[in-house]
Amino acid sequence: MDTLTPMLRQYQEIKARHDNSILFFRLGDFYEMFGDDARRASSILDVVLTSRDAGKSGRIPMCGIPYHASEAYISKLIKAGLKVAICEQVEDPALAKGIVKREVIRVVTSGTYIDEASFESRYLIAINFTDKLSALAFTDTASGTIQTNEYATLQSLVEAISKIPVYECIYPQAQETQVKEIFKHPLLRAKNITLSPFEDWCFTSDIAKTSLKEHFHTHTLRGFGIEDMPLAISASGALLEYLKQMHKQPIRHLHKIALYADAEHAFISPAACYGLELEGLLAAIDHTLTSLGKRKLKEWLYHPLKSKEEIIKRQRAVTLLRENPHVCQELGKLLQNTPDIEKSISRISCGTGSARDLMALRLTLLKQPDIEKTLRALKSENGLFHLEDVPQIRGLLAKAISPTIPLSHPEGNIIAQGYHEELDGLRDIRENGKNWLKNLQEQEIKRTGIHSLKIGYNQVFGYYIEISKSNLTRVPQDYIRRQTLTNGERYITPELKEFEEKILTAEGKILQIERRLIEEIFKIILDSSEKLSVFSSCLARLHSLYSLGILSVTSGYSLPEINDGFVIDIKDGRHPVVEKSISEPFIANDTLLDTDTNHLIILTGPNMAGKSTYIRQTAILVILAQMGSYIPSTSASIGIVDKIFTRIGAHDEITKGQSTFMVEMSETAGILNNLSERSLVILDEIGRGTSTFDGLSLAWAISEFLAKRKVRALFATHFHELTALSEEFPGVKNCNVSVKEWNDEIIFLHKIVPGGTDDSYGIYVAKLAGIPKEVVKRAEGILTRLELSGNLQEKITNRLPAENQLLLFTRDKNSIAEEIKNEINDLDINALTPIQALNTLHTLKKKIESNEP
Ligand SMILES: Nc1ncnc2c1ncn2[C@@H]1O[C@H](COP(=O)(O)OP(=O)(O)OP(=O)(O)O)[C@@H](O)[C@H]1O
Ligand SMILES: [Mg+2]
Incomplete structure (x- = not known):
């Protein structure tokens, strides 16, 4: 370390205390990185890796970025999973003796980073x-x-x-x-x-x-x-x-x-958030105009309400906006372009507040009276329309912060005209210095009667009044001589000196005063941060209501009736996302679920029929209803749900590395262990990740469990055998998605009808998907043989062991193998000519092929 240059020694000392972060070391207008930091960062940031003389120990790798553009670079490093420690010069380099003092002023980490580019919370x-x-x-x-x-x-x-x-x-x-x-x-x-x-x-x-x-x-x-x-x-x-x-x-x-307190909200299991594709749902229903609003809407979607009163309160607010489109429109205009003040407040609190944050707060707070006025037209007592007022801060910012700060060079231009007398004076001097001098010159000419009197400036003496030789007798008493010229004298006056002092230091002082004022304002803001945070959450709520208000006028949306009963009765329900994504019309379907005679729906039907769409749609409509929204249906009545569970196959992708079946079973275990009487369960093809027999047995047992618990559940399955459950349990209902066979083609009607079905049409779908003809043909052959080989459903309902089934296939295969073995055994290889050997082989192969199932 002794061999290092003094600056690098300082660097090493600071780096040692922040060895798990990339250290941004401030050098003039740059943040520099050295050593391993430089190597890692240069490749992530795509900046040139150079090196610097490190004293006797040779050269050290280095890269740098301009300090004023640091945000974008910090963001890249954070997103690459790194931490960034920002080390600044903490004394004026001009005044420093030796190496400038430096300190780390903050460390940015993944969870403390305020991401400008995203509406999401981190x-x-x-x-x-x-x-x-x-x-x-x-x-x-x-x-x-x-x-x-x-x-x-x-x-x-x-x-x-x-x-x-x-x-x-x-x-x-x-x-x-x-x-x-x-x-x-x-x-x-x-x-x-x-x-x-x-x-x-x-x-x-x-x-x-x-x-x-x-x-x-x-x-x-x-x-x-x-x-x-x-x-x-x-x-x-x-x-x-x-x-x-x-x-x-x-x-x-x-x-x-x-x-x-998750207790106040209906619980949507993590698997359900994923399986129901809530992210895509959010995008489909989102009419918010700012990130503040979007965050709130997302929170509402992921946390549906459980209390009837609260849901109805939200419904009423949404309905009022729906019925007053002018108010709704006006509200949208006001909410539009409001900056993310939550982020501004926290930046101020974390010591990184800027002119932009003050402008954001000012702009937003100033809208308060107009929003309030607009809402008054609704004549509503509904507390959800309340907008907290923060008059002191609003008044302060309106007066103190300039409405037009040039964001490219805000320094010195943040505080508004008329807020601080000294600052105004200084700016006046800065901007009107020339005028002032002209006025002074005129005033002095008048006072002295010397028409040739001139005010000038030079580097050595500063501002001066110049009097020609012939007029020296008329020089007033208060003029102080500074310099003698061949044809005149130069003077100063206390007034001119003061002006000079002022104009030369004005810029520095402007910055200094402004910094002080901003610190004061920041402090006042933080003293009220609690109220400000209430204000911003009111604003976010209004925004969310506005978004639901706009959604409610979408054609075909209706207001669901919410009650504390157990019946979910949806007429002509539609899937809000699928409906938007397909070109042909979406076929609406009813849902009836209760905890009595219709609590477990076993839904069978061919591939591509719309089973998954239908069962997900039911859960999604319940979630939307409980967040207070209108839903895509002609009418609906929803008995409140307290937990939503799903087990949907698509989840497998994100859990690579764990056995698909293991994930499926642990999720299912999670469901079965946490059920309540108010739960809603959506199961899509449980048991398909293992052998048919294991899978079917599990699916059967799970359905039986649900049937006994009388929990509201929808189960889409290809195990047609499950339809037999309805004979044993009166609350289990079979439904299927109807298709029409026509001229060897199949038409998907997407309509849910009562009753089970036996047909899968899986091979037909494979054909649609472009599987080669020969494979499709072969599959059809295999299918026919399998169908002949026994009735699984009968075996389960009669509780027969299923082993017999397996023997059917194996005996067949073994007998051919036996035959071929014997033939080979009988061959006398030494007596065969090469041609004969080939022919024999050919016959054997033929035999195998013709006997394969
Ligand atoms: N009600 C509907 N109206 C119109 N189109 C629909 C409807 N339901 C589904 N579809 C269309 O059918 C496609 C397949 O639907 P879905 O995935 O629900 O079928 P599935 O029965 O679950 O098939 P699989 O058995 O292969 O899982 C959807 O992507 C959609 O395009
Ligand atoms: Mg499906």
Whole structure:
């Protein structure tokens, strides 16, 4: 290290404290990276890798990026899974003795990064666990709340994590091994979460409690409902500590801890979120105009309501907007182009607030009165239309922040004219210096009567008044001589000196005063961050309601009736996403489910008929209804659902690496173990990932279980044998999707009709998909033989062992093999000519081919 240049020695010292981050080392107008950092970053960022003289130890790899464009580079590194420590010069280079002092001012990590490009939340979570209990705490950089809860099993912890858009997870270093194990779970593996071990002491519950109480200025945590949850407290405390350490700031916008209460919402299992393609559904129903609104709508979709009153309250608000299209339109205009103020508030709180954030807040807050006025036209008492007002901050920003900040060079132009007298004066000088001098010149000419009096400027003496020789007698007393020329004298006056002082320092002072004022404003904003956060969540809610209002006027949408009963009765329901994506008309279908005589629908039907579409559509319409939305149907009545489970095949793709069947069965186990009487279960082809007999037996047993529990369930299956269940259980109903056979062709009618079916038409679909003719033909042959070989359904209903079935095929094959074996045994190889040998081989091959099933 001694052989390094002093600057690189400073670099090494700082780097040693941040060895798990890429260190951005500020050098003039650049952030430089050295050594391994430079090697890694240059390839990710696509910048040139050079090297720098490192003193006696030779040269060291280096690359750099201009500081003013750093955001884009930071974003790339974060998305590549790295952390970035930003090291700034913390003293004025002009005043520094020796090497300029440098410090890391913040560390950007995956979970603390505020992503401008995406509307999504980026959550950071902390987890902690003991033998008996586990806890998580999480926060989104853009919201002001830490949410936390404890879980009795690791499985529930995993499920909770899998439902949150987590980017980074911190945990006690000592639990590294267990944590790595947990994140191998199929539900988490695909999420690519950055794992950041964190100091164990931060997870000590006493320390955590003290630091939380300090942060929230409270004596107890009782008000947050987590006083008696030491593990949740420790996770929350560690989370806060981590944020403080990364941002090197007190994170003032975090203003509360809330119990992560999933109890208020219908639970959509993680597999269901995926299987029902909620992401695509969101895109199909989204009419929000900003990221703030879109985040809220997504939250509503993933967290449907469970209380009848609350759903109806939302429905009423949406209906009111639907019935007042002018108001709705006006509201849309006002909400449009509102910036993401949640992100602005948190940036200010994390010490990275900028002119843009102040402008965003100003612009948004100023809309408040207009939005309020627009909503008043609805004459509604509905609390959902409430918009929190923050008049002081609004007034302050309206007065203090300039409405037109040039964002390319905001410095010195952020504070509005008329807010600060001294600043106005300085700007005046900066902008009107010439005018002022002209005025002074005129004034002095008048005062002295010297018409040739001139004001000028030079580098050495600054501003001066020049008087020619012939007029020297008329020079006033207060003029101070500075310089003698051949044909005159140059003077200054206190007034001119003061002006000079002012104009030369104006720019510096403008920046200084402005910085001070902005700091003050930031502080006032943070003092009100709680109210501001209420304001922004009201705004987001209005936006979401607006979006549902627009959706409600889509043709063919109706308002479902919501009740506390158990009947789901949908007339002419349609799948909102499939309906949009196909060119031919979508065939509407009814759904009737209850917990009495119609609770398990066994849906059979050919491939491509629309089974999956239909069963998913039912779940999707229930979710939409419970989020307060209108739904694609002519009418519907929904008995509230509290949990939605699905087991849908498509899930396999994202869980590569784990056996398909294993995933299927563990998901199914999750469903069966967590059912409640209000659940809705959607099963798509359970049991297809194993041998037919295993699969069928499992599907049968699972259906029986559901049938006995009288849970509302839809089961799409190719096991026609299951239709026999309806004979045993009166609540089980068979339905199938009708098709029409016509001239060797099959027409899919997509209509759900009562009764089971035997036909699969799988081979027909294969033909449609372009499978070669010879393969299709061969498959048809095989199918015929299989169909002749016995009736599986009979075997199951009569509880006969299925082994006989297997013997049917095997005996056949074996007898041919036996025959051929004997023939070969009888051959005298020495007596055969080559031609004879070939012929014999040919005959044997023929025999095998003609006997193959
Ligand atoms: N009600 C409907 N109206 C119009 N088209 C539909 C309808 N339902 C489904 N379809 C069309 O049929 C296609 C296949 O539907 P789906 O995947 O639901 O069939 P499936 O019966 O589950 O087939 P498989 O047995 O192969 O899984 C859909 O992609 C859609 O284009
Ligand atoms: Mg299907």
